[in-house]
Amino acid sequence: xxxxxxxxxxxxxxxxxxxxxxxxxxxxxxxxxxxxxxxxxxxxxxxxxxxxxxxxxxxxxxxxxxxxxxxxxxxxxxxxxxxxxxxxxxxxxxxxxxxxxxxxxxxxxxxxxxxxxxxxxxxxxxxxxxxxxxxxxxxxxxxxxxxxxxx
Numbered sequence: 001x002x003x004x005x006x007x008x009x010x011x012x013x014x015x016x017x018x019x020x021x022x023x024x025x026x027x028x029x030x031x032x033x034x035x036x037x038x039x040x041x042x043x044x045x046x047x048x049x050x051x052x053x054x055x056x057x058x059x060x061x062x063x064x065x066x067x068x069x070x071x072x073x074x075x076x077x078x079x080x081x082x083x084x085x086x087x088x089x090x091x092x093x094x095x096x097x098x099x100x101x102x103x104x105x106x107x108x109x110x111x112x113x114x115x116x117x118x119x120x121x122x123x124x125x126x127x128x129x130x131x132x133x134x135x136x137x138x139x140x141x142x143x144x145x146x147x148x149x150x151x
Contacts, residue, residue: 013149018148048060070101072097073130076097076101092145098138103128
């Protein structure tokens with residue numbers, strides 16, 4: 001007969017030390033995204049006027065659905081990362097919402113708008129990093145769920 005402690009640990013592997021570090025870094029990364037979103041939403045006409053004309057036109061042409069995708073990406077990522085740090089199973093669906101938001105946002109940026117023309121090839125580095133990290137965080141949440149690190 002097993003005691004309740006042994007039963008509660010069945011199917012769980014020990015939480016590796018790197019997991020908490022990765023979750024904390026993910027939270028910092030996504031909070032930077034939240035700050036970028038808030039900064040973009042709070043951009044005044046005076047601030048907009050200081051940008052090059054091509055960037056002004058780019059910002060002015062962003063449709064509401066792309067802005068909503070941006071919000072889902074950063075707030076879903078921040079909440080999902082916080083949930084990872086707190087070892088909550090809600091991390092997985094939140095990070096999937098974030099990845100979906102990132103995908104829609106990048107579709108707008110690189111397929112519909114002319115952001116590549118405005119920012120050039122160097123402007124693709126950060127968006128590629130965003131996509132890679134969003135995918136990695138979903139995979140981390142999947143691994144955490146599979147290994148029983150989330151409750």
